[in-house]
Amino acid sequence: MNGFDACGDGWSGPATGGAFDFAVSNSTIAGEAVYLEGADDRKVYAEAEGLGPSTVYHLRVTLADGRYRFVCMPAGNDPIAGPVVTVRDSPAGLVPTPGIEVVTRADLLPAAHTYNEWVDSRIKGLASDAQRLATAIVSGDRAVSQAAWLTAQQDYSRLGAAYGAFGDLADAVDGDPAAGSSALEDSDLHGLRKIEALLWSDRPIADAAPVASRLITDIGSLTATLAKTPVNAIDLGLRSHEILEDAIQFTLTGADDAGSHTGLAVIAADIEATRAVLEPIRPLVTPRYAGLSDADAWLARTATLVASYQTGGTWRALDSLDRAQREALDADLERTVELLAPIAAITDPRVADQ
Numbered sequence: 052m053n054g055f056d057a058c059g060d061g062w063s064g065p066a067t068g069g070a071f072d073f074a075v076s077n078s079t080i081a082g083e084a085v086y087l088e089g090a091d092d093r094k095v096y097a098e099a100e101g102l103g104p105s106t107v108y109h110l111r112v113t114l115a116d117g118r119y120r121f122v123c124m125p126a127g128n129d130p131i132a133g134p135v136v137t138v139r140d141s142p143a144g145l146v147p148t149p150g151i152e153v154v155t156r157a158d159l160l161p162a163a164h165t166y167n168e169w170v171d172s173r174i175k176g177l178a179s180d181a182q183r184l185a186t187a188i189v190s191g192d193r194a195v196s197q198a199a200w201l202t203a204q205q206d207y208s209r210l211g212a213a214y215g216a217f218g219d220l221a222d223a224v225d226g227d228p229a230a231g232s233s234a235l236e237d238s239d240l241h242g243l244r245k246i247e248a249l250l251w252s253d254r255p256i257a258d259a260a261p262v263a264s265r266l267i268t269d270i271g272s273l274t275a276t277l278a279k280t281p282v283n284a285i286d287l288g289l290r291s292h293e294i295l296e297d298a299i300q301f302t303l304t305g306a307d308d309a310g311s312h313t314g315l316a317v318i319a320a321d322i323e324a325t326r327a328v329l330e331p332i333r334p335l336v337t338p339r340y341a342g343l344s345d346a347d348a349w350l351a352r353t354a355t356l357v358a359s360y361q362t363g364g365t366w367r368a369l370d371s372l373d374r375a376q377r378e379a380l381d382a383d384l385e386r387t388v389e390l391l392a393p394i395a396a397i398t399d400p401r402v403a404d405q
Contacts, residue, residue, distance in 0.1 A: 059133020068141025094150025211324025288398030
């Protein structure tokens with residue numbers, strides 16, 4: 052029902068308010084996006100992105116009284132607005148699909164700039180803590196080195212939305228071992244996870260010294276890399292829930308544990324990372340998402356629960372939690388992620404129709 056000259060073709064009005072199931076097809080030779088927007092409020096009520104040629108996608112939406120139209124955005128071309136259709140006579144008690152006020156790339160640029168400045172300032176702290184880690188390793192004190200490692204690991208985990216901007220350096224600093232190999236066995240693995248594996252094993256502590264030295268060099272390159280490829284504005288909304296989603300999948304399960312059993316400390320840092328991502332986009336999200344206060348409340352609740360497993364600066368091992376404790380933590384994280392997830396769609400940059 053859409054193409055360069057036929058956006059919205061096939062839907063005419065007036066129509067009765069209620070549930071709609073639109074079969075949207077792309078008749079162009081390139082990909083495109085299709086939005087159903089309010090003709091007066093310009094809010095987006097349904098959308099299909101990345102719609103390939105000859106592809107059919109169903110948009111299911113519940114519409115209340117109002118005026119609506121489809122907007123087609125073929126790749127590399129200006130938006131094309133379809134005819135306006137009036138919806139009326141909605142049944143009593145109808146719960147319509149909420150519309151999303153458009154966020155443009157221009158709206159997101161100040162937030163991305165603020166976040167990139169924050170990341171740059173945190174890299175400096177990470178570099179200092181990595182140097183302390185290297186010094187502790189050279190001293191031969193394993194306990195001090197382990198504590199210094201955790202500080203550095205938390206530093207890096209707090210840079211939750213920046214990983215994509217670091218390119219290959221992300222793996223160099225905090226990569227995982229190759230499939231089928233452990234962090235200790237993988238000869239190609241470097242960075243924080245390799246140091247973790249060495250410090251929590253029976254290997255001589257001196258084995259970690261060259262890895263720590265390389266870590267300092269790699270961290271020293273992060274600032275230059277960030278300057279060339281800063282965090283993309285779209286990543287802020289995505290990472291607002293993906294950080295904790297990854298924590299559930301990899302940290303809570305122990306999949307990324309290389310021997311320290313400090314997953315709870317890392318999850319605490321992931322929560323801080325989530326808050327850091329949310330702050331610069333909060334002015335955009337607050338008027339567009341009624342559930343943000345609930346998301347904040349569950350984020351605070353989860354942070355409190357995780358913090359309860361730290362006593363006197365010492366974190367409990369993740370595997371020391373009993374079943375009920377693990378289930379409670381998992382439930383809180385899952386609920387928090389669920390509430391944060393809509394932010395990605397809300398802040399997905401769109402072209403503002405004129």
